[in-house]
Amino acid sequence: MKINTKCLHAGYSPKNGEPRVLPIYQSTTYKYESSEAMGKLFDLEDEGYFYTRLANPTNDAVAAKIASLEGGVAAVLTSSGQAANFYAIFNICHAGDHVVSSSAIYGGTFNLFAVTMKKLGIDFTFISPDSTKEEIDAAFKENTKAVFAETISNPSLTVLDIETFAKSAHEHGVPLIVDNTFPTPINCRPFEFGADIVTHSTTKYMDGHATQVGGVIVDSGNFDWTQNDKYPGLTTPDDSYHGITYTERFGKGAYITKAVVQLMRDLGSIPSPHNAFLLNIGLETLFLRMERHCYNAQKVAQFLSENENITWVNYPSLKGNKYYDNAKKYMPDGTCGVVSFGVKGGRESATKFMDSLKLATIATHVADCRTCVLHPASTTHRQLNAQQLEECGVSEDLIRFSVGIEDVNDIIEDIKQALEKAAK
Numbered sequence: 370m371k372i373n374t375k376c377l378h379a380g381y382s383p384k385n386g387e388p389r390v391l392p393i394y395q396s397t398t399y400k401y402e403s404s405e406a407m408g409k410l411f412d413l414e415d416e417g418y419f420y421t422r423l424a425n426p427t428n429d430a431v432a433a434k435i436a437s438l439e440g441g442v443a444a445v446l447t448s449s450g451q452a453a454n455f456y457a458i459f460n461i462c463h464a465g466d467h468v469v470s471s472s473a474i475y476g477g478t479f480n481l482f483a484v485t486m487k488k489l490g491i492d493f494t495f496i497s498p499d500s501t502k503e504e505i506d507a508a509f510k511e512n513t514k515a516v517f518a519e520t521i522s523n524p525s526l527t528v529l530d531i532e533t534f535a536k537s538a539h540e541h542g543v544p545l546i547v548d549n550t551f552p553t554p555i556n557c558r559p560f561e562f563g564a565d566i567v568t569h570s571t572t573k574y575m576d577g578h579a580t581q582v583g584g585v586i587v588d589s590g591n592f593d594w595t596q597n598d599k600y601p602g603l604t605t606p607d608d609s610y611h612g613i614t615y616t617e618r619f620g621k622g623a624y625i626t627k628a629v630v631q632l633m634r635d636l637g638s639i640p641s642p643h644n645a646f647l648l649n650i651g652l653e654t655l656f657l658r659m660e661r662h663c664y665n666a667q668k669v670a671q672f673l674s675e676n677e678n679i680t681w682v683n684y685p686s687l688k689g690n691k692y693y694d695n696a697k698k699y700m701p702d703g704t705c706g707v708v709s710f711g712v713k714g715g716r717e718s719a720t721k722f723m724d725s726l727k728l729a730t731i732a733t734h735v736a737d738c739r740t741c742v743l744h745p746a747s748t749t750h751r752q753l754n755a756q757q758l759e760e761c762g763v764s765e766d767l768i769r770f771s772v773g774i775e776d777v778n779d780i781i782e783d784i785k786q787a788l789e790k791a792a793k
């Protein structure tokens with residue numbers, strides 16, 4: 370199946386007389402005929418469901434669809450994008466370990482890494498997403514266990530040179546984990562360029578309708594965890610599972626199986642089956658929506674770049690953009706629907722512009738089918754001073770404009786009238 374067809378059909382194939390639409394298995398528990406049968410599940414000797422904190426049939430069907438879209442071997446849904454990135458790293462790192470991460474990442478992820486995971490004893494070195502191979506190599510330590518980056522960063526819109534990051538990671542015997550939320554697998558499939566693990570906030574384009582918060586981790590199955598002794602959690606017996614060694618028992622499924630039976634069991638960030646159902650409905654039209662998001666964003670970026678009240682525009686698919694070549698290489702069909710720009714007159718005009726928008730809504734959200742807009746300096750980054758804002762790539766005049774799938778002429782008209790009001 371081509372990827373567009375997979376959006377509709379992967380993960381769930383009803384048999385004769387079964388529901389056409391993936392059912393919501395809103396059940397915490399599953400019935401068995403004997404305690405022996407259930408015991409085998411607990412020993413991971415038989416496959417099956419026993420408690421929805423670990424796994425649920427609705428969730429598994431949606432995870433299988435996303436694994437198929439990314440070209441991976443297995444996936445697990447989580448209750449948020451934050452949980453996905455936490456699990457993706459915590460599954461292979463413990464206190465005393467180190468991770469190399471791009472500094473151009475979502476603010477929530479940065480805080481998770483630099484503050485919360487640091488408290489757990491996991492140390493991060495942040496490097497520029499534009500680092501050369503030598504600069505990435507220089508960030509490694511003896512105890513480095515992973516490299517992390519975003520394919521398109523939120524909100525700074527850098528486009529990762531996936532091959533260079535993957536090459537450096539692999540030469541040091543560690544996997545490259547990438548957050549692929551903004552391009553989605555419709556526009557970019559990082560496994561094709563050497564990434565080993567992909568994460569998403571499914572809250573964004575995958576859902577697309579702002580109905581559920583969710584995340585997913587997908588494994589390519591390509592990374593060999595047994596090549597060195599860095600991953601004892603995967604390659605030596607797990608005492609909390611009767612001495613099972615994940616790589617021996619589950620092969621290419623080792624990483625995701627461990628994330629489910631160990632992390633999901635102990636930390637429990639599973640989405641409700643109802644949320645997975647909503648996510649699945651979003652996924653069915655993902656390919657149509659991404660195409661329209663990109664078409665509209667290109668037009669909006671072009672319009673902004675020619676407007677005299679705009680000081681700068683950042684959109685990776687715009688000719689002349691610093692990341693244009695990376696975008697063409699890694700996501701030739703389009704990047705995403707998010708455009709950032711500055712309005713003449715700085716912070717004050719930016720606020721006036723936003724307050725004058727009629728169609729675009731002010732919302733702490735991106736990647737929705739409805740156009741929405743955010744001024745990070747006065748909202749998500751409000752507590753930072755001018756210098757701190759500059760350090761994290763958020764200028765005081767930066768407006769993050771998430772172009773929806775409405776008629777692009779209506780979106781541009783709205784921007785036009787708001788710019789006129791802001792200029793007065």
Ligand SMILES: *Cc1c(COP(=O)(O)O)cnc(C)c1O
Binds near residue numbers: 522584
């Ligand atoms: C929103 C976002 C997250 C966090 O996801 P939640 O679903 O809000 O927890 C992580 N990474 C990226 C790139 C995001 O845009």
